Amino acid sequence: xxxxxxxxxxxxxxxxxASIAHGVAASSPEMAVRxxxxxxxxxxxxxxxxxxxxxxxxxxxxxGADIVIVCTPPGTMGxxxxxxxxxxxxxxxxxxxxxxxxxxxxxxxxxxxxxxxxVPAHPIAGxxxxxxxxxxxxxxxxxxxxxxxxxxxxxxYQAAVExxxxxxxxxxxxxxxxxxxxxxxxxxMTSHIPHLIAFSVVATAEDLETVxxxxxxxxxxxxxxxxxxxxxxxxxxxxxxxxxxREAVLELLGRVSEDLTALRRAIRxxxxxxxxxxxxxxxxxxxxxxxxxxxxxxxxxxRTPPGR
Amino acid sequence: xxxxxxxxxxxxxxxxxASIAHGVAASSPEMAVRxxxxxxxxxxxxxxxxxxxxxxxxxxxxxGADIVIVCTPPGTMGxxxxxxxxxxxxxxxxxxxxxxxxxxxxxxxxxxxxxxxxVPAHPIAGxxxxxxxxxxxxxxxxxxxxxxxxxxxxxxYQAAVExxxxxxxxxxxxxxxxxxxxxxxxxxMTSHIPHLIAFSVVATAEDLETVxxxxxxxxxxxxxxxxxxxxxxxxxxxxxxxxxxREAVLELLGRVSEDLTALRRAIRxxxxxxxxxxxxxxxxxxxxxxxxxxxxxxxxxxRTPPGR
Numbered sequence: 001x002x003x004x005x006x007x008x009x010x011x012x013x014x015x016x017x018a019s020i021a022h023g024v025a026a027s028s029p030e031m032a033v034r035x036x037x038x039x040x041x042x043x044x045x046x047x048x049x050x051x052x053x054x055x056x057x058x059x060x061x062x063x064g065a066d067i068v069i070v071c072t073p074p075g076t077m078g079x080x081x082x083x084x085x086x087x088x089x090x091x092x093x094x095x096x097x098x099x100x101x102x103x104x105x106x107x108x109x110x111x112x113x114x115x116x117x118x119v120p121a122h123p124i125a126g127x128x129x130x131x132x133x134x135x136x137x138x139x140x141x142x143x144x145x146x147x148x149x150x151x152x153x154x155x156x157y158q159a160a161v162e163x164x165x166x167x168x169x170x171x172x173x174x175x176x177x178x179x180x181x182x183x184x185x186x187x188x189m190t191s192h193i194p195h196l197i198a199f200s201v202v203a204t205a206e207d208l209e210t211v212x213x214x215x216x217x218x219x220x221x222x223x224x225x226x227x228x229x230x231x232x233x234x235x236x237x238x239x240x241x242x243x244x245x246r247e248a249v250l251e252l253l254g255r256v257s258e259d260l261t262a263l264r265r266a267i268r269x270x271x272x273x274x275x276x277x278x279x280x281x282x283x284x285x286x287x288x289x290x291x292x293x294x295x296x297x298x299x300x301x302x303r304t305p306p307g308r
Numbered sequence: 309x310x311x312x313x314x315x316x317x318x319x320x321x322x323x324x325x326a327s328i329a330h331g332v333a334a335s336s337p338e339m340a341v342r343x344x345x346x347x348x349x350x351x352x353x354x355x356x357x358x359x360x361x362x363x364x365x366x367x368x369x370x371x372g373a374d375i376v377i378v379c380t381p382p383g384t385m386g387x388x389x390x391x392x393x394x395x396x397x398x399x400x401x402x403x404x405x406x407x408x409x410x411x412x413x414x415x416x417x418x419x420x421x422x423x424x425x426x427v428p429a430h431p432i433a434g435x436x437x438x439x440x441x442x443x444x445x446x447x448x449x450x451x452x453x454x455x456x457x458x459x460x461x462x463x464x465y466q467a468a469v470e471x472x473x474x475x476x477x478x479x480x481x482x483x484x485x486x487x488x489x490x491x492x493x494x495x496x497m498t499s500h501i502p503h504l505i506a507f508s509v510v511a512t513a514e515d516l517e518t519v520x521x522x523x524x525x526x527x528x529x530x531x532x533x534x535x536x537x538x539x540x541x542x543x544x545x546x547x548x549x550x551x552x553x554r555e556a557v558l559e560l561l562g563r564v565s566e567d568l569t570a571l572r573r574a575i576r577x578x579x580x581x582x583x584x585x586x587x588x589x590x591x592x593x594x595x596x597x598x599x600x601x602x603x604x605x606x607x608x609x610x611r612t613p614p615g616r
Contacts, residue, residue, distance in 0.1 A: 075580075124527050124529055124530050125529065126530070127607035127608050128594065128607065128608070129607050134607075143529060144526070144527060144529070146527075182523075185520070186520055186523045186524065186527055187527065187530060189513055189516055189520070189524050189532065190513075190523075190524050190527045190528050190529075190530045190531065190532040191527070191530025191531045191532065193509065193532075194509065194530075194531035194532050194534070194535050195531050196568075196571060197505060197509060197568065198531070198590075199571070199586060199587050199590045200564065200567050200568045200571050200586070200590075201501065201502065201505060201564055201567075202590035202593050203567060203586045203587075203589050203590040204560075204563050204564050204567045205497055205498075205593065206589050206590060206592070206593055207563075207567075208497055208560075208563070209593075215490075215494045215498075216494065216497050216498050217593065217596045217597055217600045217602065218452070218600055218602070219432050219452060219454075219494055219495065219498045219499070219602075220498050220597045220600070220602045220603070221432055221433065221451060221452070221498075221602045221603070222432050222434070222495060222498045222499030222502075223498065223499045223502035223503050223506070223538055224497065224498040224499065224501075224502050224597075225597050225602050225603040226502065226534050226537070226538060227502050228590075228593045228594040228597045228603070229534070229594060229603070229608075229609065230531055230534060231587070231590040231591060231593065231594065232591050232594035232595075233587075233591075235583075235584050235587035235588045235591060236584065238583070238587055239580045239583045239584045239587065240580075242575045242583055243575065243578055243580055243583070246575055246576070246578075249575060250572065250575060250576060252512075252516075253568075253572055253575075255512050255515075255516070256508065256509055256512050257565070257568065257569075257572075259508050259509075259511060259512045259515075260504075260505065260508045260561075260565065261565075263504060263507070263508050264558065264561055264565075267550045267551065267554055267557060267558060267561075268554070268558060270551055270554075272383075272547045272548075272551055275543075275546070275547045275550055275551070276543050276544065276547045278507060278508070278511045279507050279511075279539070279543035279546055279547065280543045281511050281514050282506075282507045282508075282510035282511040282514060282536075282539040283539060283540050283541075283543060284514070285510050285513065285514055285517075285525065285536045285539065286436065286536040286537060286539065286540035287540075288525045289525055289528045289532075289533050289536045292525045292526055292528070294525065294526070294527075294528045294529045294533050295528070295529070295533040295536070295537070295611070296611050299435035299436065299437050299442075300435050300436070300537075301537065301609040301610070301611055302609070302610065302611065
């Protein structure tokens with residue numbers, strides 16, 4: 001009963017929760033890790049494939065835990081917080097991995113007891129796959145982790161922020177701090193809008209597929225296949241992201257639609273100069289992304305030609 | 309002077325022309341290959357890095373050639389055809405690699421002499437890079453090559469179609485035949501629309517970048533980086549594609565805009581079910597693309613986490 005190890009509770013064993021479990025097992029094997037997922041089938045699978053102790057209830061998972069990381073879809077975080085609140089020990093650190101920070105802070109902060117430290121965070125990492133089997137230890141390696149701390153200058157809170165930052169550094173991430181509203185605007189552009197547009201274009205093509213008898217899939221290597229990868233991401237998580245980051249997404253979507261309408265007009269009027277100027281401006285961004293270390297510098301993402 | 313080898317003339321030494329040169333050197337070393345590019349600097353570079361004889365004029369390149377493949381931007385093909393027409397020998401085969409077939413056939417067919425066989429073709433292969441240095445022999449390996457033959461049932465023409473098909477098979481492609489209009493509709497969906505949207509979204513982000521002080525690039529790994537790869541493609545080529553496949557692109561863009569507007573409304577009204585349904589439908593397409601052998605079955609395209 002005198003276990004002095006840090007106890008980490010991971011709530012939600014999808015791609016992110018599962019990857020944290022693998023990563024901590026590799027980088028901080030001295031930590032005691034507990035896992036929980038609300039879905040019994042997912043929980044059973046987590047018990048088979050993930051390191052750590054899978055618990056049968058939220059209460060058993062968080063009771064006595066030093067750090068609790070909520071990795072459930074953003075729309076569920078308020079309810080998860082309320083359900084676990086009675087069992088959180090004084091001084092416990094609660095963090096999350098939500099892709100939206102404003103709405104998650106609004107939902108979680110009020111339901112957590114005053115005696116815990118809430119440190120909102122967001123790893124800029126992921127794949128198009130989901131569930132416990134999708135997790136892997138190196139997911140966060142060389143990726144950004146954004147912390148959006150509450151406005152609480154007391155040393156105990158600042159120490160909690162540092163504990164969370166350090167945990168992510170040990171998973172291989174570089175930690176940055178950001179204002180909640182700025183996070184939600186920047187991520188709307190870098191992540192939410194590209195996903196929404198990929199989902200939309202692929203769904204349009206799916207409708208059209210009845211007309212083209214499979215030819216959209218057959219000839220998808222011309223560019224469309226890249227959109228299908230993004231559109232393969234978890235529908236539940238993304239539904240929540242768009243509902244919860246509504247304001248920033250709608251604002252940017254307005255800009256995107258305007259710019260697309262301008263290109264449409266340029267095509268209709270045969271204005272090749274306008275097209276060329278836009279395309280040239282867009283092209284420059286690729287070099288910047290590679291120079292920033294955010295993508296590999298290999299043609300076609302290094303894909304080898306797949307056989308058929 | 310009694311050279312009985314087949315002479316292949318490649319006009320345009322960008323990504324596609326250069327890759328054909330490399331591919332033919334590897335698969336059909338018995339062919340005599342001649343290369344030409346209208347830009348002197350590109351031509352000089354082609355002479356340094358490509359197998360085959362780089363000629364100083366279009367006339368020298370096509371005179372006596374058995375097969376001529378025009379690999380220039382689609383908007384230039386009519387002019388190239390007219391310029392080389394006087395020098396084409398009777399029975400020569402003229403083919404092209406244009407991403408648009410309707411407009412290219414309309415531009416090329418009338419300017420070519422009646423004594424040559426024009427076989428329009430389009431390899432569904434490419435990367436985001438351009439120029440002679442971008443070419444490599446395996447670009448067409450395991451990829452589709454679409455031939456859109458003219459309506460000419462005479463055996464000499466049919467033999468020319470088969471010669472072109474065989475040349476591409478030797479480069480590793482699988483050859484399919486298609487109607488011109490259908491090609492332009494299917495490719496608008498699988499290639500032209502994804503490129504237009506990627507160009508547009510990346511250009512929007514580039515505008516916004518002044519506001520976000522580099523943060524869009526910094527956090528681009530959330531999805532945006534994939535759009536920048538597509539948007540890195542050659543602006544000249546793509547300008548021509550949109551101008552020349554205007555009808556199909558505008559029609560599909562109308563559908564895409566409608567569907568995006570519907571998603572926008574669903575976000576505004578908080579209609580999570582509509583979002584979830586669309587995302588789930590889109591997700592299914594990924595599996596189909598992988599099963600069709602059009603992309604690799606590895607998370608994140610098999611990208612390893614880039615260091616920083």
